[in-house]
Amino acid sequence: MDRVGKGVGSRGSFRALYSVLKGSSAHRCFWAVLLLLALAVLLLAGVMHVDVRLLMPQLGDQVDGPPVTNVMFLKTHKTASSTVLNILFRFVETHNLSAALPAGGRFHLGYPWLFLARYVEGAEQGGPERRFNIMCNHLRFNPPEVQKVMPNDTFYFSILRNPVFQLESSFVYYKSHVPAFRNVTSLDAFLASPWAYYNQSLGLSNAYARNSMWFDLGFDNDAPPKEDYVRARLLDVERRFQLLLIAEHFDESMVLLRRLLRWRLDDVVAFRLNARSRHSVTSLSPAGQERAKHWCALDWRLYQHFNRTFWARLSAELSPRRLRSEVARLRERRRELAALCLQDSEPKNKSQITDFRLRPYQSGRADIMGYNVKPGLDNQTLQTCQRMVMPELQYMAHLYTLQFPDKPPKNIAFLEA
């Protein structure tokens, strides 16, 4: 068998075959069986080899080592970050972890002011050593203060979006809050003469109107985009953050995040949250898009840089084939969970969401969409499904009550209106 096996595919196999045909009929039969057996074994090995590789993604929930549980997510604005927040909040709950939540009645960690440790509930109780596992609410990044509440082995990550679309989203969402946007009818009109509307000395209140991701990272969003300055800040970000995700490639981002954190597939499967209805999305003219890149030059540089490093990182971590199969699996699982959980997989507007605990917070002219959970689910499924569609304010209030049962709960009654 060895002899035949080694010979297959080479001249040896012909010799073996030749001797089979030449010998007596009993002899011939013996050799024929042996030859077939060898071929079968080789074939099986070939098949197994392929199968093992095909099966790998399905078995991909096996992860090497324990999951990373100390994580800081810098939640940038209008970048799909609410969906990431839902993933992190669910992880907190399913793994019984602690979250650094806004103190008292607040809904974010001091934004738009630079973050201070005292904005976190309980940071000052239990001595100066009080640390949390997960931090992900809106804040303006300030590393020394963040380090006061997060352990020193924390994994830092954030998410960026093409600033042209990010600005468009900001414009619709913050139209009535931001002085620079208040008196202008369209973003195209704003970008045609931004200085007519944008008053630099209004500082924080106009932060959503220019280089808002740069601002969230703790930098000066009005700084001139000089090469040395930009490079130094990009290096700061690279040193502070292990990973920058790209909203335009959300599923690839989740695959990469899961790999680096050693989390399970279901930990990173999410429905799209805090999205606008289609009619709330406007589009910029091509000239407006070019102007947006100049107006938000710092964000544009930031995005270009980390879009490049994202793809380099992806290809260093996963083969293209593995990436495709992991993305496909993530999407398949999302479809499964949508079929299980959602009354209708199309997101619904506020007036169509029956349970106020699942109703998203509305802002300005943007219609923020949410989901209704299927009726008649068993308790455990219902709980899983509710968590997946729970908007961020409600989820934050829920975690706050779990974590600080003796404190007055967050007042989210305004969501019932």
Ligand SMILES: *[C@@H]1O[C@H](CO)[C@@H](O)[C@H](O)[C@H]1NC(C)=O
């Ligand atoms: C969750 O953590 C808290 C505090 O660390 C602990 O008291 C509680 O028993 C834990 N619950 C579970 C279900 O592990």
Ligand SMILES: *[C@@H]1O[C@H](CO)[C@@H](O)[C@H](O)[C@H]1NC(C)=O
């Ligand atoms: C990280 O923190 C732990 C406990 O708080 C401490 O023992 C350890 O020395 C710290 N490591 C570094 C590199 O600072």
Ligand SMILES: *[C@@H]1O[C@H](CO)[C@@H](O)[C@H](O)[C@H]1NC(C)=O
């Ligand atoms: C908007 O326009 C009104 C009336 O022209 C003016 O009173 C107001 O100061 C303007 N607001 C801003 C933020 O420029």
Ligand SMILES: *[C@@H]1O[C@H](CO)[C@@H](O)[C@H](O)[C@H]1NC(C)=O
């Ligand atoms: C900009 O805002 C400052 C401070 O509120 C104000 O004094 C100044 O007049 C404003 N400038 C313009 C051009 O509106």
Ligand SMILES: *[C@@H]1O[C@H](CO)[C@@H](O)[C@H](O)[C@H]1NC(C)=O
């Ligand atoms: C981001 O990177 C991808 C992959 O290299 C590229 O196809 C895409 O054009 C980049 N996006 C922008 C806006 O530069």
Ligand SMILES: *[C@@H]1O[C@H](CO)[C@@H](O)[C@H](O)[C@H]1NC(C)=O
């Ligand atoms: C929201 O849903 C209601 C009820 O179906 C509908 O009448 C309304 O037009 C919807 N609004 C938007 C903005 O889609």
Ligand SMILES: *[C@@H]1O[C@H](CO)[C@@H](O)[C@H](O)[C@H]1NC(C)=O
């Ligand atoms: C399911 O939840 C309902 C309402 O919260 C409760 O009354 C019921 O006992 C629960 N059933 C089980 C099996 O836990």
